[in-house]
Amino acid sequence: MALISFENVSKRYLSGQEALSNVSFTLREGEMAFLTGHSGAGKSTLLRMIMLMERPSQGEVVVGEQNLAQLNRHELPYHRRRIGVVFQNHHLLFDRTVFENIALPLQICGYEPEDAARRVRAALNKVGLLDKENQSPISLSSGEQQRVGIARAIVHKPQVLLADEPTGNLDPELSEEIMKLFQQFNRVGTTVLIASHDLSLIERMRHRTLVLRGGRLIADGRG
Amino acid sequence: MAVDERNAPRRGAQQDRIDRRSRNRNWRRHHAQVARQSWSRLFATPLPTLITLAVLAIALALPGFLLTGLKNMQQLSEGWDHEPRISLYLSPALDDAAADRFSRELLLRNDLVAVDLISREQGLLEFRELSRFGNIVDLLDENPLPAVITVQPLDRSLAALPLLKAKLQALEEVDEAVLDLEWLQRLSAFVQLIKRAVLVLCLLLALAVLLVVGNTIRLSIESRRDEIIVAKLVGGTDAWVRRPFLYSGAWYGLLGAVLAWCLIQFSLLTLKQPVSELTRLYLSDFEPSGLGLIGSLILLLTSVLLGWLGAWLAVGHHLREIEPS
Numbered sequence: 001m002a003l004i005s006f007e008n009v010s011k012r013y014l015s016g017q018e019a020l021s022n023v024s025f026t027l028r029e030g031e032m033a034f035l036t037g038h039s040g041a042g043k044s045t046l047l048r049m050i051m052l053m054e055r056p057s058q059g060e061v062v063v064g065e066q067n068l069a070q071l072n073r074h075e076l077p078y079h080r081r082r083i084g085v086v087f088q089n090h091h092l093l094f095d096r097t098v099f100e101n102i103a104l105p106l107q108i109c110g111y112e113p114e115d116a117a118r119r120v121r122a123a124l125n126k127v128g129l130l131d132k133e134n135q136s137p138i139s140l141s142s143g144e145q146q147r148v149g150i151a152r153a154i155v156h157k158p159q160v161l162l163a164d165e166p167t168g169n170l171d172p173e174l175s176e177e178i179m180k181l182f183q184q185f186n187r188v189g190t191t192v193l194i195a196s197h198d199l200s201l202i203e204r205m206r207h208r209t210l211v212l213r214g215g216r217l218i219a220d221g222r223g
Numbered sequence: 224m225a226v227d228e229r230n231a232p233r234r235g236a237q238q239d240r241i242d243r244r245s246r247n248r249n250w251r252r253h254h255a256q257v258a259r260q261s262w263s264r265l266f267a268t269p270l271p272t273l274i275t276l277a278v279l280a281i282a283l284a285l286p287g288f289l290l291t292g293l294k295n296m297q298q299l300s301e302g303w304d305h306e307p308r309i310s311l312y313l314s315p316a317l318d319d320a321a322a323d324r325f326s327r328e329l330l331l332r333n334d335l336v337a338v339d340l341i342s343r344e345q346g347l348l349e350f351r352e353l354s355r356f357g358n359i360v361d362l363l364d365e366n367p368l369p370a371v372i373t374v375q376p377l378d379r380s381l382a383a384l385p386l387l388k389a390k391l392q393a394l395e396e397v398d399e400a401v402l403d404l405e406w407l408q409r410l411s412a413f414v415q416l417i418k419r420a421v422l423v424l425c426l427l428l429a430l431a432v433l434l435v436v437g438n439t440i441r442l443s444i445e446s447r448r449d450e451i452i453v454a455k456l457v458g459g460t461d462a463w464v465r466r467p468f469l470y471s472g473a474w475y476g477l478l479g480a481v482l483a484w485c486l487i488q489f490s491l492l493t494l495k496q497p498v499s500e501l502t503r504l505y506l507s508d509f510e511p512s513g514l515g516l517i518g519s520l521i522l523l524l525t526s527v528l529l530g531w532l533g534a535w536l537a538v539g540h541h542l543r544e545i546e547p548s
Contacts, residue, residue, distance in 0.1 A: 104454065105458065
């Protein structure tokens with residue numbers, strides 16, 4: 001079943017710049033795919049549309065049978081709760097502990113504190129940071145911060161996991177580790193879409209790869 | 224806003240469903256937690272908080288103080304309303320015996336409670352004593368003053384007095400009836416004017432409270448920008464994001480009101496002695512009153528509401544601008 005589908009999606013900014021033009025693809029439930037291309041090719045724009053941080057100028061984006069164009073401002077948070085996102089710059093809150101950062105999505109969804117604590121520790125365990133829960137993210141290395149970001153993205157078991165250049169600042173060894181982590185989540189059923197320009201890494205991972213150039217989807221196949 | 228979170232359509236599959244009861248429980252828990260957090264956040268930056276609270280307290284104390292003064296003034300003028308009198312200037316044709324007879328007739332009327340005759344002689348005597356023109360009277364051949372009867376009406380309402388005056392005026396023996404109402408009407412008009420001025424001032428100061436809280440909350444929103452963005456990214460509703468700021472606004476209102484209450488009570492205390500000195504000179508039994516329980520409660524509630532509203536306006540305006548990008 002298609003979980004994410006883009007149909008003839010274009011995005012034109014007021015400046016006239018076309019970030020995406022006529023992009024169509026579908027991502028099935030449980031699939032893992034890479035999104036690649038040079039910077040400015042439209043990778044981030046595409047991910048942002050799935051998050052409804054942006055709306056297309058033309059075309060339709062459907063996530064889990066929900067046409068995103070029909071969602072209004074009030075329904076938007078509930079849409080975002082079905083998606084986990086990992087950013088290149090982590091978006092962590094440095095005035096809170098690692099634990100509190102990861103617990104935030106659960107708190108927002110309304111989990112019981114005991115239940116939330118259990119899930120946060122499970123997520124920390126998966127990313128191998130169980131011993132750092134009481135530290136501030138600022139005291140962690142870049143790779144560890146990224147893993148906290150991943151733990152926060154998956155703690156509420158989202159249907160879809162999106163990542164925008166999750167290995168951008170990491171050395172090759174750490175990058176591979178992070179990608180393996182994404183693979184693990186995919187194996188338990190999460191649909192994963194990762195934007196990255198690290199072509200050699202993508203090749204080694206052997207997953208479906210969508211290639212964007214100048215806002216157009218120019219290739220879609222196995223890496 | 225709270226309704227959004229609980230009743231919003233649940234679209235698509237949420238892999239971990241949370242039952243309604245525990246969601247409600249968590250909603251309440253989040254309120255309590257946010258209330259606590261925004262309370263302690265106030266004291267994380269004590270000096271700016273104190274300055275904001277001082278401004279709020281002054282803006283709230285001023286109307287509170289003025290309204291208390293107004294309340295006292297109204298009580299005072301009502302106290303003075305109690306003994307209106309009508310002076311009846313009798314026809315000069317009436318001799319002393321006739322005047323005396325007439326005053327006895329008036330005593331029988333059931334719309335008057337007191338009748339007081341000032342004979343022509345008595346009037347002249349008083350005139351000599353009280354005015355500086357006593358010796359002018361000596362130049363006249365005869366007493367120019369008419370006999371006067373002052374009566375105290377049973378019905379003291381402002382509506383009934385002019386009617387009674389007209390009735391008495393119509394009596395044959397009465398040359399002219401004068402109702403001593405003018406100064407009362409002036410006082411009441413004066414109180415009305417002050418009341419209006421105080422109301423306008425109250426509205427302006429309420430606006431000031433809104434703006435002060437709004438601006439404080441705006442700064443706090445700016446400083447918590449990252450937090451708002453992250454919360455929005457992981458699916459925080461507007462209500463969820465707004466909540467801590469609304470609590471901050473309400474806390475500002477509450478603390479501002481408590482400080483304002485202290486200011487008002489302190490000011491009233493310093494005024495108590497001179498005021499009772501003054502009223503003793505006019506009326507012996509007037510006791511100035513303070514804010515009272517109801518007044519204090521109104522002050523508290525208004526202030527909390529204004530703080531909440533100020534925060535709400537600021538958040539409503541700025542929250543839309545802060546979107547993840």
